[in-house]
Amino acid sequence: MGRWVGPAGLLVAVAIPFVDASPYTLNVLTTAAIFVMLAAGLNIVVGYCGLLDLGYVAFMAVGAYTSGILSTAFELPLLYTIPAVLVVAVLAALVIGAPTLRLRSDYLAIVTLGFGEIIRITATNLDFTGGPTGIFGIPGIDVGGPAGFYFVCVAVVALAVLGSARLERSRLGRAWMFIREDEDAAEAMGVNTYRVKLLAYVFGAIWGASAGVLFAAHLSAVSPQSFVFLQSALVLMAVVLGGMGSARGVVVGAVVISVVPEVLRDLGAFRYVFFGVVLVVVMVLRPQGLWPVRRREPERVDAPVQEGVRV
Amino acid sequence: MQRSTLLLAGTALLTSLLTACSGGLLGSEKAAEGPIRIGMAVPLSGSSAPIGPNMKNGAQLAVDEINAQGGLLGRELELDVEDEACDATSAVAAANKLVSAGAVISVGGYCSSATLPTLPVFDKADIPMIIPAANSEQLVQQKLRSVFLINPTGAQQSEAAIQFIRKRQARTVAVLDDNTSYSTDIAKRTTELAKQAGITVTNTSVTPGESDYGSTVTKVLSGNPDFVYWTGYFQEGGLLVDQFRRAGYAKDFMVADGSVDPSLASIAGGADGVFATMTQTPDTIEGAGDWIAKYRKAFNAEPGPYSTQSYDAVRVAAEAIKKAQTTDGKKVVEALEQLKDFPIFSGPLTFNDRHTLSQGGFQILVVKGGKFVLQDSLR
Numbered sequence: 069m070g071r072w073v074g075p076a077g078l079l080v081a082v083a084i085p086f087v088d089a090s091p092y093t094l095n096v097l098t099t100a101a102i103f104v105m106l107a108a109g110l111n112i113v114v115g116y117c118g119l120l121d122l123g124y125v126a127f128m129a130v131g132a133y134t135s136g137i138l139s140t141a142f143e144l145p146l147l148y149t150i151p152a153v154l155v156v157a158v159l160a161a162l163v164i165g166a167p168t169l170r171l172r173s174d175y176l177a178i179v180t181l182g183f184g185e186i187i188r189i190t191a192t193n194l195d196f197t198g199g200p201t202g203i204f205g206i207p208g209i210d211v212g213g214p215a216g217f218y219f220v221c222v223a224v225v226a227l228a229v230l231g232s233a234r235l236e237r238s239r240l241g242r243a244w245m246f247i248r249e250d251e252d253a254a255e256a257m258g259v260n261t262y263r264v265k266l267l268a269y270v271f272g273a274i275w276g277a278s279a280g281v282l283f284a285a286h287l288s289a290v291s292p293q294s295f296v297f298l299q300s301a302l303v304l305m306a307v308v309l310g311g312m313g314s315a316r317g318v319v320v321g322a323v324v325i326s327v328v329p330e331v332l333r334d335l336g337a338f339r340y341v342f343f344g345v346v347l348v349v350v351m352v353l354r355p356q357g358l359w360p361v362r363r364r365e366p367e368r369v370d371a372p373v374q375e376g377v378r379v
Numbered sequence: 380m381q382r383s384t385l386l387l388a389g390t391a392l393l394t395s396l397l398t399a400c401s402g403g404l405l406g407s408e409k410a411a412e413g414p415i416r417i418g419m420a421v422p423l424s425g426s427s428a429p430i431g432p433n434m435k436n437g438a439q440l441a442v443d444e445i446n447a448q449g450g451l452l453g454r455e456l457e458l459d460v461e462d463e464a465c466d467a468t469s470a471v472a473a474a475n476k477l478v479s480a481g482a483v484i485s486v487g488g489y490c491s492s493a494t495l496p497t498l499p500v501f502d503k504a505d506i507p508m509i510i511p512a513a514n515s516e517q518l519v520q521q522k523l524r525s526v527f528l529i530n531p532t533g534a535q536q537s538e539a540a541i542q543f544i545r546k547r548q549a550r551t552v553a554v555l556d557d558n559t560s561y562s563t564d565i566a567k568r569t570t571e572l573a574k575q576a577g578i579t580v581t582n583t584s585v586t587p588g589e590s591d592y593g594s595t596v597t598k599v600l601s602g603n604p605d606f607v608y609w610t611g612y613f614q615e616g617g618l619l620v621d622q623f624r625r626a627g628y629a630k631d632f633m634v635a636d637g638s639v640d641p642s643l644a645s646i647a648g649g650a651d652g653v654f655a656t657m658t659q660t661p662d663t664i665e666g667a668g669d670w671i672a673k674y675r676k677a678f679n680a681e682p683g684p685y686s687t688q689s690y691d692a693v694r695v696a697a698e699a700i701k702k703a704q705t706t707d708g709k710k711v712v713e714a715l716e717q718l719k720d721f722p723i724f725s726g727p728l729t730f731n732d733r734h735t736l737s738q739g740g741f742q743i744l745v746v747k748g749g750k751f752v753l754q755d756s757l758r
Contacts, residue, residue, distance in 0.1 A: 091504070092479035095472055189586065192558050201492060201517050201560035287471055289496035291560075294467050330472060333462065340424060 073316055074230065081222050085215050094214040100326040101221040102282045107306040107322035108225075108232045108315065109275025114304065115313035116236055117268035118248030119169075120177040123184020124303050127273040129295040130160045131280025133191060136203040136290045146209055146285050150278075157277030158270055165269035169262060172251070184300050192292040202291030209285050221282055228275055233315035235271065244268055245313070309350060311357025320358050324350075414457035415450075415706055417442065417696060418482030418506070419689075420473040420497060422489050423462040426588070426614055429642060430489055430685055434511060435460050436678045437686030438486055441693035443677070451697055452704065458693075463497075465490040474500040482506060483706040484699075486692040489685065491515035491561040498523055505708030507715060509696050511688040515561045519733050525712050527734045529695060529723065530658060530688055531741060533561070536635060537568035539741035540608060540656045541576060542757055547631055549606035551579045553599045555619065557587040557611030565610040565635055587615050595619075596626045606631045613638040617646025620653055636741075639684050644749040655744040655751060659725050661687055663744060663753045667724070691723040 084097060110124045134156045135149040168179040191197040198204070209220055235241050243264045246254040255261045284290050302325055310321020328346060332339035350358065419438055423431040435458075442456045450456060459480050461473035470490075474497035477485065485501050488494035488510035498521055501508050507525045510518065514530040544552055552573050556566035566582055573580040581602050585595050592615070599607065600623075607623060609616050609632070616638035623632060624647075633654040634643065644650040661667045661674070661682040670690075674682040698721055700706055703714040716734075720727035731737040745754035 090479035091500075092472070092476040095475035099468065099472065193584070199560070200558045200563055201495065201515070204495060204517075204521065287467060287496050288499050289467060291467055291492055291496075293492055293559075333476070339462075 078226050089215055091214060094218050096330045098218045098221050098286050100323050101225045102279050103326040104319050104322040105225045105228050105279040106276060106303045107318040108229045109272045110303050111307050111318040112232055113268050113272035114307055116241060117244040122177050122181040123300050124276060125295045125299040126184040126187035127276030128280040129187050130157055131277025132284040132290045133197055135281045136206045136284045139207055140203055140205060146207055153277050153281055157273040161269040161273035165266045169265045188292050188295045204289045206284050206288050208288060229319055311360035314359055314361040317357050317359035414455040416457050416459050416482045418477030418485045419460045419487035420463040420470055421487050422465045425464040427465045427490055429640060433683035433686040434689040437689035438693045440674055440677055441690045445697050451700055463493050465493050467493055467496045470497050471500060478504045484696045486696055488513040492559055498526055507708055507712045509692045511692040512685045515564050517560055527715055527730055529692055531736050533564040533568055535740045536656050537565050537572055539757055540569050541572040543743045544606055551604045552606045553604035554582045555609045556584050557615055558584045562611040592619055592622050596622045600626055600628060608633045610635040611637055613640040613643040617643045620647035620650045639751055644746055650746045653746045656741045657744045658741055660684055664724055687724040
């Protein structure tokens with residue numbers, strides 16, 4: 069059944085607009101899709117490699133601002149900005165990763181938290197980022213209105229989720245998990261932990277920045293208020309809620325985190341109270357996440373010793 | 380077995396959804412019937428949450444009055460309020476929800492930075508916007524024909540501020556903003572006007588949401604100002620008033636309209652003597668006694684800031700729909716442009732070519748006994 073989960077989820081995502089294509093539903097769905105992409109990216113950093121990142125939304129800001137500035141200043145279609153976005157995202161990952169990845173656990177978390185705030189406050193204070201108002205009038209991706217854009221998002225996000233799931237099973241993915249479980253052992257076994265951790269950052273940044281491009285196209289506006297710490301915390305919450313390191317789990321977690329506050333919208337001012345209660349209940353009942361990874365235990369049965377074969 | 384059931388279920392689900400529902404991509408549009416829906420996105424949660432209910436009640440009061448007089452075009456009005464939380468993403472979601480619910484006109488918008496990204500959402504749906512509170516110049520600079528502001532903009536506010544600063548004969552002015560679009564807009568304009576008037580002026584930005592502004596206060600006071608003007612919102616404003624006083628500052632302190640809220644005094648632990656640049660509020664408008672009594676009776680609450688503007692926004696919207704004899708967005712926009720001397724609280728309303736008030740502006744209030752009362756109407 070396992071291999072049908074992804075296609076089934078994709079089918080549902082594609083089918084919903086045929087049921088209800090009101091601008092509101094499409095908006096909620098698009099926001100959720102972008103959030104899934106963010107969660108998939110953070111899952112690479114936190115879930116696979118075990119690097120606690122509290123400023124992940126900064127990468128999204130880097131992507132959103134880069135594409136927003138380039139497309140408005142040079143009147144470029146948004147698609148043309150993607151190469152530049154990827155370059156800037158990788159640079160951002162190297163700049164923040166290179167000096168900080170020597171740190172571990174709590175210290176790394178604090179530095180990433182600082183990085184997130186630095187990006188936001190810098191964007192608030194620079195002129196070319198539009199200051200506190202940000203950038204407006206970003207061209208969308210014009211493919212048949214909001215529904216078309218939603219399908220583009222679903223396609224991109226599906227690729228991103230699939231990509232991150234494939235990465236998990238790659239040589240690099242195994243190295244990441246080795247580091248997550250025991251960094252010293254990984255190093256002792258010859259894994260270049262510094263390089264491998266930096267790569268986790270780079271992949272996370274690419275995912276986040278690409279989500280940022282979609283975000284900019286979706287809102288047609290980028291402002292620093294969209295990249296506050298709460299956003300980083302929500303993405304992290306999606307990863308933890310879904311199940312750290314589980315590609316399926318984080319998709320479910322991200323959908324829950326982005327859709328539940330909208331479902332509770334009618335409660336008005338109380339909606340975040342209920343949202344909090346829902347999260348607490350879920351974490352009490354399922355501390356390992358909604359859809360955790362089922363770890364394949366290494367086979368411990370003693371292999372039958374073959375006569376005459378030297379091991 | 381599992382695979383085939385899943386496939387079967389999936390196909391069944393898909394086909395039933397495609398055929399049964401009419402709201403989807405393959406369905407037809409809903410016809411416009413029933414009440415005329417007026418959309419309003421205001422902050423009901425987040426840092427500006429206390430303002431939302433004022434705006435909602437003010438608008439509701441106007442809706443009730445119009446319905447009591449037989450509605451509009453033979454239909455009733457219905458107010459649809461959504462939470463914008465003073466946050467761009469929430470505001471866009473709220474705006475889309477209003478569009479989906481079939482709103483024909485929008486009378487919401489408090490935080491400028493959250494209102495800005497909603498403009499294209501409404502504009503694309505041909506929904507005219509009468510913005511009651513948000514008043515950043517950037518809203519005007521979007522040059523959308525469907526956007527109308529009934530609150531005077533930052534340009535008018537900073538003019539009022541400088542007029543009062545000169546009256547107080549201040550020589551060194553410190554302008555503080557909170558880095559949001561609305562606040563920096565006023566701060567920049569005031570700073571420029573002060574320079575032109577030959578006043579020494581410094582402009583400092585603080586990061587909103589903090590609880591200790593001690594370092595900012597020390598820095599600002601080192602310039603020895605005799606007038607401090609805070610252009611941000613009341614939460615930080617209250618803290619700043621308190622922390623400036625504790626640091627020994629006893630000269631003039633003025634706040635902009637975002638800080639005019641009874642909470643300012645309670646956060647500051649008493650803010651008597653603090654001035655404010657503010658548009659007309661119910662307590663400072665002569666002859667608004669009846670209106671206040673009606674508001675109190677309806678909602679069992681005091682009419683706070685922006686209740687009058689929201690009340691007026693609905694009335695302006697209704698007037699335009701009545702003149703246009705339709706709820707069609709383009710015709711309503713034309714009717715709004717042609718409005719002439721429509722009576723609202725801030726004076727007779729005629730929109731200028733920038734779609735802002737052509738007259739009626741700010742006045743200076745002062746806190747007395749924890750309440751804002753009129754100090755100077757600047758007329």
